[in-house]
Amino acid sequence: MKKIINNAENFVEETVRGIVAAHGDKVELLNDDFRILIRKDNPKKDKVGIVTGGGSGHLPTFLGYVGEGMLDGCTIGNVFASPSSQKMFDMIKACDFGKGVLCLYGNYGGDKMNFNMACELAEFEDIKTENVLVKDDVASASFDKKDTRRGVAGMLYAYKIAGAAADEGYELEKVADITRRALENIKTIGVALSPCVVPEVGKPTFNIEENKIEIGMGIHGEKGIEVRDMMTANEIADLIFDKLNEELNLQENEEVSVMVNGLGATPLEELYIIYNRIHEILKKKNINIIKPHIGEFATSMEMAGLSITIFKLEEGTKQLLLKTAITPFYTNINK
Numbered sequence: 001m002k003k004i005i006n007n008a009e010n011f012v013e014e015t016v017r018g019i020v021a022a023h024g025d026k027v028e029l030l031n032d033d034f035r036i037l038i039r040k041d042n043p044k045k046d047k048v049g050i051v052t053g054g055g056s057g058h059l060p061t062f063l064g065y066v067g068e069g070m071l072d073g074c075t076i077g078n079v080f081a082s083p084s085s086q087k088m089f090d091m092i093k094a095c096d097f098g099k100g101v102l103c104l105y106g107n108y109g110g111d112k113m114n115f116n117m118a119c120e121l122a123e124f125e126d127i128k129t130e131n132v133l134v135k136d137d138v139a140s141a142s143f144d145k146k147d148t149r150r151g152v153a154g155m156l157y158a159y160k161i162a163g164a165a166a167d168e169g170y171e172l173e174k175v176a177d178i179t180r181r182a183l184e185n186i187k188t189i190g191v192a193l194s195p196c197v198v199p200e201v202g203k204p205t206f207n208i209e210e211n212k213i214e215i216g217m218g219i220h221g222e223k224g225i226e227v228r229d230m231m232t233a234n235e236i237a238d239l240i241f242d243k244l245n246e247e248l249n250l251q252e253n254e255e256v257s258v259m260v261n262g263l264g265a266t267p268l269e270e271l272y273i274i275y276n277r278i279h280e281i282l283k284k285k286n287i288n289i290i291k292p293h294i295g296e297f298a299t300s301m302e303m304a305g306l307s308i309t310i311f312k313l314e315e316g317t318k319q320l321l322l323k324t325a326i327t328p329f330y331t332n333i334n335k
Helices: 008-022 085-094 109-124 143-148 155-167 172-183 233-248 268-284 315-322
Strands: 027-030 033-039 049-056 073-079 101-106 129-134 186-192 212-215 226-229 255-262 293-295 305-313 325-327 330-332
Touching: 008 027, 008 033, 008 049, 008 073, 027 085, 033 085, 049 085, 049 109, 049 155, 073 085, 085 101, 085 109, 101 109, 101 155, 101 172, 109 129, 129 155, 129 172, 155 172, 155 255, 155 305, 155 315, 155 325, 155 330, 172 315, 186 233, 233 268, 233 305, 255 268, 268 293, 268 305, 305 315
Parallel strands: 049 073, 049 101, 101 129, 255 293
Antiparallel strands: 027 033, 033 073, 186 212, 186 305, 212 226, 255 305, 325 330
8 A cells, every 4th residue: 555644543533624624714723623524614594404424535425525605514534434423313403494404415324324313313403314325336236226226426516506496595395305306417427447455454455467358347346237348438438328327317408417536546537538439429309508527526546537427407406406516626607
Protein backbone atom coordinates (compact mmCIF):
# COMPACT_ATOMS: atom_id res chain seq x y z
CA MET A 1 0.00 0.00 0.00
CA LYS A 2 1.29 3.43 -0.97
CA LYS A 3 -0.91 6.32 0.15
CA ILE A 4 -0.40 9.95 1.13
CA ILE A 5 -1.70 9.64 4.69
CA ASN A 6 -0.37 10.01 8.23
CA ASN A 7 -1.82 6.86 9.75
CA ALA A 8 -4.76 4.73 8.73
CA GLU A 9 -6.65 5.19 12.00
CA ASN A 10 -6.91 8.97 11.46
CA PHE A 11 -7.77 8.82 7.75
CA VAL A 12 -11.44 9.75 8.14
CA GLU A 13 -11.02 12.44 10.79
CA GLU A 14 -8.21 14.23 8.97
CA THR A 15 -10.19 14.11 5.71
CA VAL A 16 -13.29 15.62 7.28
CA ARG A 17 -11.39 18.27 9.20
CA GLY A 18 -9.56 19.18 5.99
CA ILE A 19 -12.88 19.72 4.24
CA VAL A 20 -14.11 21.96 7.04
CA ALA A 21 -10.82 23.89 7.05
CA ALA A 22 -11.13 24.50 3.30
CA HIS A 23 -14.87 25.11 3.11
CA GLY A 24 -15.72 26.57 6.50
CA ASP A 25 -17.87 29.23 4.86
CA LYS A 26 -20.35 26.53 3.81
CA VAL A 27 -20.08 23.65 6.30
CA GLU A 28 -19.24 22.95 9.92
CA LEU A 29 -19.05 20.04 12.35
CA LEU A 30 -21.91 19.46 14.77
CA ASN A 31 -20.45 20.01 18.25
CA ASP A 32 -16.95 19.49 16.78
CA ASP A 33 -17.86 15.87 15.97
CA PHE A 34 -16.00 14.89 12.80
CA ARG A 35 -18.62 12.22 12.13
CA ILE A 36 -21.38 14.81 11.54
CA LEU A 37 -21.16 17.56 8.91
CA ILE A 38 -23.94 20.17 8.62
CA ARG A 39 -24.61 23.35 6.69
CA LYS A 40 -22.98 26.45 8.08
CA ASP A 41 -26.07 28.42 6.99
CA ASN A 42 -28.64 25.91 8.25
CA PRO A 43 -31.86 27.75 7.49
CA LYS A 44 -33.62 27.14 10.82
CA LYS A 45 -36.88 27.76 9.00
CA ASP A 46 -40.00 25.92 7.97
CA LYS A 47 -38.52 23.43 5.50
CA VAL A 48 -37.89 19.71 5.22
CA GLY A 49 -34.38 18.73 6.30
CA ILE A 50 -32.46 16.52 3.86
CA VAL A 51 -29.82 14.24 5.36
CA THR A 52 -27.67 11.31 4.29
CA GLY A 53 -24.92 9.07 5.59
CA GLY A 54 -22.57 6.26 4.67
CA GLY A 55 -19.02 5.10 4.67
CA SER A 56 -16.10 7.31 3.73
CA GLY A 57 -13.92 6.56 0.72
CA HIS A 58 -16.43 7.86 -1.83
CA LEU A 59 -15.70 11.59 -1.83
CA PRO A 60 -17.44 13.79 -3.00
CA THR A 61 -20.21 11.42 -1.87
CA PHE A 62 -21.39 11.98 0.80
CA LEU A 63 -19.71 14.92 2.52
CA GLY A 64 -19.25 17.06 -0.55
CA TYR A 65 -22.96 17.68 -1.12
CA VAL A 66 -23.83 19.41 2.15
CA GLY A 67 -24.92 22.93 1.31
CA GLU A 68 -27.52 25.18 -0.23
CA GLY A 69 -30.03 23.37 -2.42
CA MET A 70 -28.86 19.87 -1.51
CA LEU A 71 -28.10 18.26 1.86
CA ASP A 72 -28.53 19.82 5.28
CA GLY A 73 -26.45 17.17 7.04
CA CYS A 74 -24.30 14.09 6.56
CA THR A 75 -22.93 11.42 8.88
CA ILE A 76 -19.77 9.59 7.89
CA GLY A 77 -18.44 6.19 8.92
CA ASN A 78 -15.10 4.53 8.42
CA VAL A 79 -14.06 3.56 4.89
CA PHE A 80 -16.94 1.60 3.32
CA ALA A 81 -18.63 1.26 6.74
CA SER A 82 -21.88 2.73 8.06
CA PRO A 83 -21.92 5.49 10.68
CA SER A 84 -23.61 4.64 13.97
CA SER A 85 -27.33 5.12 14.64
CA GLN A 86 -26.53 7.59 17.44
CA LYS A 87 -24.60 9.86 15.05
CA MET A 88 -27.47 9.64 12.58
CA PHE A 89 -29.96 10.57 15.31
CA ASP A 90 -27.86 13.56 16.40
CA MET A 91 -27.74 14.74 12.80
CA ILE A 92 -31.49 14.30 12.30
CA LYS A 93 -32.18 16.43 15.38
CA ALA A 94 -29.84 19.15 14.12
CA CYS A 95 -31.55 19.19 10.71
CA ASP A 96 -35.17 19.30 11.87
CA PHE A 97 -36.50 22.71 10.85
CA GLY A 98 -40.16 22.10 11.62
CA LYS A 99 -41.32 19.98 8.69
CA GLY A 100 -39.54 16.74 9.44
CA VAL A 101 -36.44 15.14 7.96
CA LEU A 102 -35.91 13.08 4.80
CA CYS A 103 -33.21 10.42 5.22
CA LEU A 104 -31.84 9.73 1.74
CA TYR A 105 -29.15 7.07 1.39
CA GLY A 106 -27.89 4.00 -0.45
CA ASN A 107 -29.49 0.56 -0.21
CA TYR A 108 -26.91 -1.09 2.07
CA GLY A 109 -27.58 -3.27 5.10
CA GLY A 110 -25.67 -1.29 7.73
CA ASP A 111 -27.01 2.07 6.58
CA LYS A 112 -30.61 0.77 6.54
CA MET A 113 -30.35 -0.75 10.00
CA ASN A 114 -28.77 2.31 11.58
CA PHE A 115 -31.04 4.86 9.91
CA ASN A 116 -34.10 2.86 10.96
CA MET A 117 -32.86 2.88 14.56
CA ALA A 118 -32.12 6.62 14.34
CA CYS A 119 -35.60 7.32 13.01
CA GLU A 120 -37.13 5.38 15.90
CA LEU A 121 -35.18 7.58 18.31
CA ALA A 122 -36.37 10.66 16.42
CA GLU A 123 -39.97 9.52 16.76
CA PHE A 124 -39.61 9.65 20.55
CA GLU A 125 -38.71 13.33 20.16
CA ASP A 126 -41.69 13.98 17.87
CA ILE A 127 -39.47 14.45 14.81
CA LYS A 128 -41.19 13.11 11.72
CA THR A 129 -38.93 11.25 9.28
CA GLU A 130 -39.12 9.50 5.91
CA ASN A 131 -36.58 7.08 4.47
CA VAL A 132 -35.84 7.02 0.74
CA LEU A 133 -33.31 4.47 -0.52
CA VAL A 134 -31.21 4.93 -3.65
CA LYS A 135 -31.18 1.75 -5.78
CA ASP A 136 -29.79 2.89 -9.13
CA ASP A 137 -27.16 0.17 -9.77
CA VAL A 138 -28.75 -1.84 -12.58
CA ALA A 139 -25.93 -4.41 -12.55
CA SER A 140 -26.44 -5.42 -8.93
CA ALA A 141 -29.77 -7.21 -9.42
CA SER A 142 -32.28 -8.05 -12.14
CA PHE A 143 -35.33 -5.85 -12.72
CA ASP A 144 -37.65 -8.25 -10.89
CA LYS A 145 -35.37 -7.85 -7.83
CA LYS A 146 -34.76 -4.12 -8.26
CA ASP A 147 -35.58 -3.39 -4.61
CA THR A 148 -32.32 -5.15 -3.68
CA ARG A 149 -30.15 -3.01 -5.95
CA ARG A 150 -27.29 -0.92 -4.55
CA GLY A 151 -27.13 2.85 -4.49
CA VAL A 152 -24.18 4.31 -6.41
CA ALA A 153 -23.51 7.54 -8.35
CA GLY A 154 -27.20 8.22 -8.96
CA MET A 155 -27.33 9.41 -5.36
CA LEU A 156 -26.07 12.80 -6.57
CA TYR A 157 -29.19 13.30 -8.67
CA ALA A 158 -31.37 12.19 -5.76
CA TYR A 159 -29.72 14.72 -3.44
CA LYS A 160 -30.24 17.45 -6.02
CA ILE A 161 -33.93 16.69 -6.56
CA ALA A 162 -34.72 16.26 -2.85
CA GLY A 163 -32.84 19.42 -1.87
CA ALA A 164 -34.57 21.49 -4.52
CA ALA A 165 -37.99 20.09 -3.60
CA ALA A 166 -37.39 20.94 0.07
CA ASP A 167 -36.47 24.50 -0.90
CA GLU A 168 -39.82 24.77 -2.67
CA GLY A 169 -41.43 24.46 0.75
CA TYR A 170 -43.15 21.13 0.09
CA GLU A 171 -44.27 18.90 2.94
CA LEU A 172 -42.16 15.88 3.90
CA GLU A 173 -44.40 13.32 2.19
CA LYS A 174 -44.33 15.28 -1.08
CA VAL A 175 -40.54 15.70 -1.01
CA ALA A 176 -40.17 11.95 -0.42
CA ASP A 177 -42.64 11.11 -3.20
CA ILE A 178 -40.93 13.41 -5.74
CA THR A 179 -37.55 11.88 -4.89
CA ARG A 180 -38.82 8.30 -5.15
CA ARG A 181 -40.41 9.00 -8.53
CA ALA A 182 -37.20 10.60 -9.78
CA LEU A 183 -35.22 7.55 -8.65
CA GLU A 184 -37.41 5.30 -10.80
CA ASN A 185 -35.83 7.07 -13.79
CA ILE A 186 -32.20 7.07 -12.56
CA LYS A 187 -30.10 4.11 -13.73
CA THR A 188 -26.34 3.45 -13.38
CA ILE A 189 -23.74 0.87 -14.38
CA GLY A 190 -20.01 1.02 -13.61
CA VAL A 191 -16.85 -0.63 -14.91
CA ALA A 192 -13.54 -1.10 -13.12
CA LEU A 193 -10.00 -1.38 -14.45
CA SER A 194 -8.28 -1.75 -11.09
CA PRO A 195 -9.27 -2.32 -7.44
CA CYS A 196 -8.78 0.02 -4.51
CA VAL A 197 -7.05 -0.26 -1.13
CA VAL A 198 -8.85 0.44 2.15
CA PRO A 199 -6.26 2.20 4.37
CA GLU A 200 -6.87 0.08 7.46
CA VAL A 201 -6.79 -3.15 5.43
CA GLY A 202 -3.69 -2.34 3.39
CA LYS A 203 -4.38 -4.58 0.39
CA PRO A 204 -6.64 -4.48 -2.71
CA THR A 205 -10.32 -5.26 -2.25
CA PHE A 206 -10.31 -7.56 -5.31
CA ASN A 207 -8.11 -8.45 -8.28
CA ILE A 208 -8.46 -7.74 -12.00
CA GLU A 209 -6.02 -9.13 -14.53
CA GLU A 210 -4.03 -6.60 -16.54
CA ASN A 211 -5.95 -7.08 -19.80
CA LYS A 212 -9.41 -7.44 -18.24
CA ILE A 213 -12.26 -5.11 -17.30
CA GLU A 214 -14.89 -5.73 -14.62
CA ILE A 215 -18.43 -4.88 -15.75
CA GLY A 216 -20.95 -3.81 -13.14
CA MET A 217 -18.79 -3.86 -10.01
CA GLY A 218 -19.91 -2.12 -6.82
CA ILE A 219 -18.25 0.94 -5.31
CA HIS A 220 -17.06 -1.13 -2.34
CA GLY A 221 -15.30 -3.62 -4.61
CA GLU A 222 -18.28 -5.96 -4.99
CA LYS A 223 -17.98 -8.26 -7.97
CA GLY A 224 -19.66 -7.27 -11.21
CA ILE A 225 -21.86 -9.20 -13.59
CA GLU A 226 -18.96 -10.30 -15.78
CA VAL A 227 -15.27 -9.90 -16.55
CA ARG A 228 -14.33 -9.17 -20.18
CA ASP A 229 -11.21 -8.52 -22.19
CA MET A 230 -10.29 -4.84 -22.19
CA MET A 231 -12.54 -2.78 -24.45
CA THR A 232 -12.35 0.53 -26.29
CA ALA A 233 -14.08 3.59 -24.86
CA ASN A 234 -16.81 3.41 -27.50
CA GLU A 235 -17.39 -0.28 -26.79
CA ILE A 236 -17.74 0.45 -23.07
CA ALA A 237 -20.16 3.32 -23.72
CA ASP A 238 -22.23 1.24 -26.15
CA LEU A 239 -22.43 -1.70 -23.76
CA ILE A 240 -23.50 0.41 -20.77
CA PHE A 241 -25.98 2.50 -22.75
CA ASP A 242 -27.69 -0.58 -24.14
CA LYS A 243 -28.05 -2.12 -20.68
CA LEU A 244 -29.41 1.10 -19.16
CA ASN A 245 -31.81 1.70 -22.04
CA GLU A 246 -33.30 -1.77 -21.66
CA GLU A 247 -35.03 -0.31 -18.60
CA LEU A 248 -35.30 3.38 -19.49
CA ASN A 249 -36.69 2.74 -22.99
CA LEU A 250 -35.80 6.24 -24.15
CA GLN A 251 -37.94 7.72 -26.91
CA GLU A 252 -37.42 10.47 -29.46
CA ASN A 253 -37.62 14.02 -28.05
CA GLU A 254 -37.35 12.88 -24.44
CA GLU A 255 -34.89 14.68 -22.17
CA VAL A 256 -32.18 13.16 -20.01
CA SER A 257 -29.28 14.19 -17.84
CA VAL A 258 -26.13 12.08 -18.23
CA MET A 259 -23.43 11.59 -15.63
CA VAL A 260 -20.04 10.11 -16.51
CA ASN A 261 -18.45 9.55 -13.13
CA GLY A 262 -14.81 8.74 -12.45
CA LEU A 263 -14.19 6.23 -9.67
CA GLY A 264 -11.04 7.86 -8.32
CA ALA A 265 -8.11 7.21 -10.67
CA THR A 266 -9.46 7.82 -14.17
CA PRO A 267 -8.23 10.87 -16.12
CA LEU A 268 -10.88 13.45 -16.93
CA GLU A 269 -9.95 13.17 -20.60
CA GLU A 270 -11.10 9.56 -20.65
CA LEU A 271 -14.44 10.52 -19.09
CA TYR A 272 -15.00 13.05 -21.87
CA ILE A 273 -14.21 10.42 -24.51
CA ILE A 274 -16.96 8.26 -22.99
CA TYR A 275 -19.34 11.22 -22.82
CA ASN A 276 -18.65 12.05 -26.46
CA ARG A 277 -19.88 8.58 -27.45
CA ILE A 278 -22.98 8.78 -25.25
CA HIS A 279 -23.73 12.19 -26.77
CA GLU A 280 -23.45 10.70 -30.27
CA ILE A 281 -25.83 7.86 -29.39
CA LEU A 282 -28.44 10.16 -27.91
CA LYS A 283 -28.18 12.72 -30.69
CA LYS A 284 -28.89 10.00 -33.28
CA LYS A 285 -31.98 9.05 -31.28
CA ASN A 286 -33.10 12.73 -31.07
CA ILE A 287 -32.92 12.64 -27.30
CA ASN A 288 -31.97 15.92 -25.64
CA ILE A 289 -29.31 16.11 -22.91
CA ILE A 290 -29.90 18.59 -20.08
CA LYS A 291 -27.06 19.56 -17.74
CA PRO A 292 -24.53 16.76 -18.31
CA HIS A 293 -22.23 15.86 -15.41
CA ILE A 294 -18.67 14.75 -16.23
CA GLY A 295 -16.17 14.33 -13.39
CA GLU A 296 -15.77 12.60 -10.04
CA PHE A 297 -19.07 12.53 -8.16
CA ALA A 298 -18.99 9.15 -6.33
CA THR A 299 -15.59 7.47 -6.07
CA SER A 300 -14.19 4.29 -4.59
CA MET A 301 -10.85 5.43 -3.15
CA GLU A 302 -8.27 5.09 -5.96
CA MET A 303 -10.20 2.63 -8.14
CA ALA A 304 -9.65 3.11 -11.87
CA GLY A 305 -12.85 3.00 -13.86
CA LEU A 306 -16.07 4.89 -14.32
CA SER A 307 -19.82 4.70 -14.16
CA ILE A 308 -22.52 6.07 -16.43
CA THR A 309 -25.82 7.29 -15.04
CA ILE A 310 -28.80 8.29 -17.15
CA PHE A 311 -31.61 10.27 -15.54
CA LYS A 312 -34.76 10.38 -17.67
CA LEU A 313 -36.35 13.74 -16.96
CA GLU A 314 -39.93 14.81 -16.60
CA GLU A 315 -40.90 18.47 -16.57
CA GLY A 316 -41.01 18.63 -12.79
CA THR A 317 -37.68 16.91 -12.20
CA LYS A 318 -36.02 18.93 -14.94
CA GLN A 319 -36.90 22.18 -13.18
CA LEU A 320 -35.69 20.86 -9.82
CA LEU A 321 -32.43 19.65 -11.38
CA LEU A 322 -31.76 23.12 -12.75
CA LYS A 323 -32.39 24.99 -9.49
CA THR A 324 -29.48 26.63 -7.70
CA ALA A 325 -27.23 24.49 -5.49
CA ILE A 326 -24.00 25.59 -3.83
CA THR A 327 -21.93 23.04 -1.89
CA PRO A 328 -18.18 22.50 -1.46
CA PHE A 329 -18.08 20.03 -4.37
CA TYR A 330 -21.12 20.90 -6.50
CA THR A 331 -22.28 24.25 -7.80
CA ASN A 332 -25.18 25.04 -10.09
CA ILE A 333 -26.31 28.65 -10.45
CA ASN A 334 -29.76 29.06 -11.96
CA LYS A 335 -29.65 32.47 -13.57
